[in-house]
Amino acid sequence: MKILVSSCLLGEKVRYSGSSSISSIDDMELFDKILASNEIFPICPEVISGLPIPREPAEQIDNKVITKSNIDLTKEFNFGAKKALDICLENSIEVALLKSKSPSCGTRVVYDGTFSSNLIEGLGVTAKLLNKHSIKLFDETQLVELNDFLNKK
Numbered sequence: 001m002k003i004l005v006s007s008c009l010l011g012e013k014v015r016y017s018g019s020s021s022i023s024s025i026d027d028m029e030l031f032d033k034i035l036a037s038n039e040i041f042p043i044c045p046e047v048i049s050g051l052p053i054p055r056e057p058a059e060q061i062d063n064k065v066i067t068k069s070n071i072d073l074t075k076e077f078n079f080g081a082k083k084a085l086d087i088c089l090e091n092s093i094e095v096a097l098l099k100s101k102s103p104s105c106g107t108r109v110v111y112d113g114t115f116s117s118n119l120i121e122g123l124g125v126t127a128k129l130l131n132k133h134s135i136k137l138f139d140e141t142q143l144v145e146l147n148d149f150l151n152k153k
């Protein structure tokens with residue numbers, strides 16, 4: 001199957017801090033198996049929107065995305081989300097493996113907008129748009145569930 005994947009999970013150093021997210025993957029063997037047996041479409045919605053590496057951390061507050069120093073990046077985050085959706089629609093991608101907790105990619109919980117490491121239920125901007133278009137979302141802590149989903153297809 002075709003899978004959209006957060007590029008930081010693939011080892012690309014695109015996070016706000018300039019690092020990758022590969023260390024957040026617990027089961028590397030299963031992760032590698034999924035990558036090898038499916039067609040992977042990497043994307044970093046924040047970088048594709050033109051934001052630099054490294055960059056200031058940002059969190060969602062209401063319907064906006066704001067950096068720690070109060071710069072409004074809502075437009076950039078929405079642009080990145082639209083690009084991710086375009087890739088899915090153009091390539092008939094029905095499933096995405098996204099980085100947990102990110103203000104773009106988080107699929108279940110996100111930071112609460114206070115920059116104090118508090119998590120709340122919710123989706124990142126990209127995850128929200130993909131979900132709205134019925135793309136099935138998993139994060140890197142759900143590789144077993146993703147593998148089961150792929151095997152049933």
Ligand code: SF4
Pocket residue numbers: 006007008009014015016021043044045046047099102104105
């Ligand atoms: S926007 Fe997504 S792909 Fe890019 S660094 Fe953040 S979590 Fe990773």
